[in-house]
Amino acid sequence: MxxxxxxxxxxxxxxxMPWHVKAWQEAFRALGLEVPEEAIYLHEGAIELDTARKLFEDQGVNPTPEFFREAFRLQKKIFTEKYRKRxxxxxxxxxxxxxxxxxxxxxxxxxxxxxxxxxxxxxxxxxxxxxxxxxxxxxxxxxxxxxxxxxxxxxxxxxxxxxxxxxxxxxxxxxxxxxxxxxxxxxxxxxxxxxxxxxxxxxxxxxxxxxxxxxxx
Structure with missing residues (x-):
């Protein structure tokens, strides 16, 4: 043992996770991206510049540190305001x-x-x-x-x-x-x-x- x-x-x-995923999708949508639900689940805990670059390149976006900071800010705001109580x-x-x-x-x-x-x-x-x-x-x-x-x-x-x-x-x-x-x-x-x-x-x-x-x- x-x-x-x-x-x-x-x-x-x-x-x-369903609530985190919804918040990520809404944050990305606000930045002009439609990211599939499964893609977010597959990158759970690792949506960062060095580990999830391909996720965004597949959407035609060249991710920058500024992009990630804004995505994280939006996701946190949406999750806290809409979903955390669930x-x-x-x-x-x-x-x-x-x-x-x-x-x-x-x-x-x-x-x-x-x-x-x-x-x-x-x-x-x-x-x-x-x-x-x-x-x-x-x-x-x-x-x-x-x-x-x-x-x-x-x-x-x-x-x-x-x-x-x-x-x-x-x-x-x-x-x-x-x-x-x-x-x-x-x-x-x-x-x-x-x-x-x-x-x-x-x-x-x-x-x-x-x-x-x-x-x-």
């Missing part, structure tokens, strides 16, 4: 996290969201489940770079053999594997064919937490 578990947030613990943890997640803590597991949250967004969308007391939290504004390179997970391991004072990551998107899986972690992917937002780089793919939270609680990985 791995004593440490590092969880992604959006799409893994929070049922938030975000909730997936059913059963809080109870499962509580049980993992009772077992003595050390838990980290590793998300590309900024800390201020985290505090706006999470239920009261939710952060108390975690021994360490890594947000996108704490690291110089976000997912798919391994930096967020390396920071999480350091915060838990664990080595890579003692912990595993739970993800739902290609960029997060690559970040976890780049940090040397075993990675479990859950198909909340994308089908299995997009998650093949993970070590194990599970179809729902019942299966995920059943495996974690039974110590099979």
């Amino acid at each position: 791995k004593p440490g578990v590092l969880f992604d947030l959006d799409g893994v613990l929070l049922d938030s 975000v909730k943890p997936f059913p059963g997640v809080e109870e499962a996290l509580r049980e993992l803590k009772r077992e003595g597991r050390r838990l980290a949250l590793v998300t590309s969201s900024h800390r201020e967004i985290l505090e706006e969308v999470l239920p009261g007391g939710f952060l108390g489940f975690f021994d360490f939290v890594v947000t996108g504004d704490q690291v110089s390179r976000r997912k798919p770079h391994p930096d967020p997970y390396l920071t999480g391991l350091s915060g838990l004072r664990m080595n890579r053999e003692e912990a595993l990551a739970v993800e739902n998107a290609p960029a997060g899986i690559r970040a976890a594997k780049g940090a040397g972690l075993l990675c479990v992917a859950i198909t909340t937002t994308l089908p299995p064919e997009h998650l093949k780089e993970a070590d194990l793919i599970v179809e729902n939270h019942e299966r995920l937490f059943g495996i974690l609680r039974n110590g099979r990985i």
Whole structure:
């Protein structure tokens, strides 16, 4: 059994991705782009100049740092004003996290969201489940770079053999594997064919937490 578990947030613990995607689509539309829903899901946590350039070049746009700053500003504004109150943890997640803590597991949250967004969308007391939290504004390179997970391991004072990551998107899986972690992917937002780089793919939270609680990985 791995004593440490590092969880992604959006799409893994929070049922938030449909709302983030809507906010991204509206932000891009305001900038004159029509970006397909699946393209945003595939780039979850990694819509940045160095990791999502092709997404915009396919739309005939040469992305600049100024373009990305404006896109992020719009997405954050739209999400905060229209959608953040619709975000909730997936059913059963809080109870499962509580049980993992009772077992003595050390838990980290590793998300590309900024800390201020985290505090706006999470239920009261939710952060108390975690021994360490890594947000996108704490690291110089976000997912798919391994930096967020390396920071999480350091915060838990664990080595890579003692912990595993739970993800739902290609960029997060690559970040976890780049940090040397075993990675479990859950198909909340994308089908299995997009998650093949993970070590194990599970179809729902019942299966995920059943495996974690039974110590099979």
